[in-house]
Amino acid sequence: MSDAATPNPSDSSSLQLGPPKARPGPRGGPKNWVTMGLVLPGLLFFLVMFVWPIAQMLSHAVYSPEVQIALPRTVAAMADWDVTTPPSDAIADALILDLKNADRGDLASAARRLNYEQSGFRAALLKTAREVRRSDGAKGYQALLDADKDWADLARWRVLRSAGSAYTSYYLLTALDLEKRPDGSIGRVPGDRALFVTVILRTLWLSLVVTVICLFLAFPVSYTIASAKPGRQALLMLLILLPFWISLLVRSSAWVILLQDNGLVNTALLKLGIITEPVQLIFNRTGVYIGLVHVLLPFMVLPITNAMRAVPKDYVRAAFSMGASAPRALFQVYLPQIWPGVAAGSLLTFVICVGYYVTPLLIGGNQDQMLSYFIAFYTNQSVNWGLASALSAVLCAIMLLLMGLYALVPRRGGTTAGR
Amino acid sequence: MTSNIHVQFAGVSKSYDGRTLIVDDLNLEIEKGEFLTLLGPSGSGKSTCLMMLAGFEPLSGGDILVDQVSVGYLEPQKRNIGMVFQSYALFPHMSVADNIAFPLKARGRPKAEIREKVAGALGMIQMDHMKDRMPGQLSGGQQQRVALARALVFEPSLVLMDEPLGALDKQLREEMQYEIMHIQKRLGVTVVYVTHDQTEALTMSDRIAVFNGGRIQQLARPEVLYQNPQNAFVASFIGENNSVPGTVLSLKGSECRVRVGTDEIMAHPVGDIAESKPVALSLRPERVVLGSRAQAADNRFDAVVTEVIFHGDHQRVVLDVLGQSGFVVKVPNSAGFEPPEVGKAVSVGWTIKDCHALAPIGGSTA
Ligand SMILES: Nc1ncnc2c1ncn2[C@@H]1O[C@H](COP(=O)(O)OP(=O)(O)O)[C@@H](O)[C@H]1O
């Protein structure tokens, strides 16, 4: 093909192949220490303000030493109890001694912990403590039975024994609607007590729907912004960010005003004759979708807009000039370019949505509460930190899994040719 | 002869904002197999013309005909025009071979044909061994070649190139100029080429349309453009040029008398020149002679040398003359010629036909 007059391109082009060689070897010496010194404050802050509290919180999911703290002698004495015969007087004496000496606060914590696993335990334990303190000198198994006859139930002793360990799988299992059977096997809890798996699935499903809706809404918005003139772009961006300046509570409450039965939307629809009676738009799933999409849309719009802005106009023009149809130009040229932005936006939206709390609380119904609601409930209202932590751990695990999947997504696009 | 016209701009105008005309009543006929260059300073509307021809920008007025058929409202996909962008616009997520195959796949050609044509195109740009590379792994020159192959592989009869060599360094740019010329001549395609580099335009083109302010200042073959610029803009934009402002005293056939300060110069009038109107005298530095050689010239003046620069095959002598400074003369390094010394007086001269009296920039445009 090459005729004599054509200059040989491989000569000149080989001169500028590839980027310059990377600098050899890592550098040691004092410069490293300076770098370390600069990085250290940030790192410390990160460890102290983020890693440590989260680790602390999550540790409650498995670390539960309340019983060991309040009843140390009992726990020690029960170590070699055979589980099937009634406990010896030595064990009973240890319990009586513990109940007499235990700090009130510690005993209350232990009683609450034991009550999670067997309802009624709390009352029984506190009552027994009162009895043994009053009748000074009471001793042996019989003394316990005198205080509360249910000490004859071996199941109660088994609960006490298993709760005596500082580490427990109880909370994590509960968070997944599982339980440890008396024979040591793990199985599902009966249907009427199952709760969290449904909530987890509901949370994931809701987040998925919200993410997909956001994705479809964000596309035209992002495209409009990305293809607007620079001055207009800044203004549109400002509008997208505007909601962040308004309190989330205000925004969520505003939806109540708009969407309630005699709210703006229903009134308008009634007046226009589109509906004959008010549609329930709030305190149900519809309301949650509306509210969450509204709150989370910017997190989808921003990364996609950025990705779109980075795509030179020339790509699509080149595709058209080569005869590509609009769908071909879209799917084979444009979308691959903005793919990283779409992936980032979807992940961001999904992850934030999974952990969302306020909006569903304000404008959702009972059947629309997400996992975070239960975490908040167990933290603030029932003060069951173990379960709150376990649910948080489940949430974290889901997030990490998603992040892992995202990391596996092939990075397409990348550096552009030429300029 | 009309059948030989490939592309015709007929009274095309374009405004982006509805107020300022970026392209103003453009009339231009491009012949089949011609290499036509739109040359002009940045912002003069060259790319806009190309984008209208490619179908990416709507016309504000007039019409564009390709093969005598209006394409004013035809979608870009349907125009069958090859296009090379300054940014190359290679798809970064596709390999070299996939990039080149793209226009063929878009046309739904059979697999075997695509394979064969892609191989042929790779051969043409001598890059068979790099077909699996990604564009990001190629040098600028290689990317340029791939962009060229991609624009030609579907055998369009018309190819548009918008400053395709602008991002390359000088040496590579010159090589690519020749390569593009050879490929164009071999394939016989019509090329509309945009550049702001006059050397590039002079080297490559069959004809050049010099653009300024959205209007064609002159449309001619390169040598005509260089020797006979139609106005002061073309004279100053193409090649090096001494421009001396003056006023026409009298006009007679192919000669005119022009007053410059207190001096009078005989010149060759071009275009719209009238008595007692201002003109710009245009003189190519290589057409001016110095010293004893100036004795026989039609116009002869005394000058003072302010600078002499050695350029290998010639010397660049800068003079104060006719009350002006910075008058440039190129003196070839021919045998027996002594270059003048700085600070010395010297006489300069030129013939009437080398001194063009042109309409000044900003005056009446061509
Ligand atoms: N899409 C656009 N919108 C508004 N103005 C534009 C647009 N494209 C180009 N222009 C303006 O049109 C003029 C000519 O631009 P262009 O055709 O790109 O010139 P050239 O290619 O000769 O440098 C410039 O002043 C530029 O600012």
Ligand SMILES: [Mg+2]
């Ligand atoms: Mg341009």
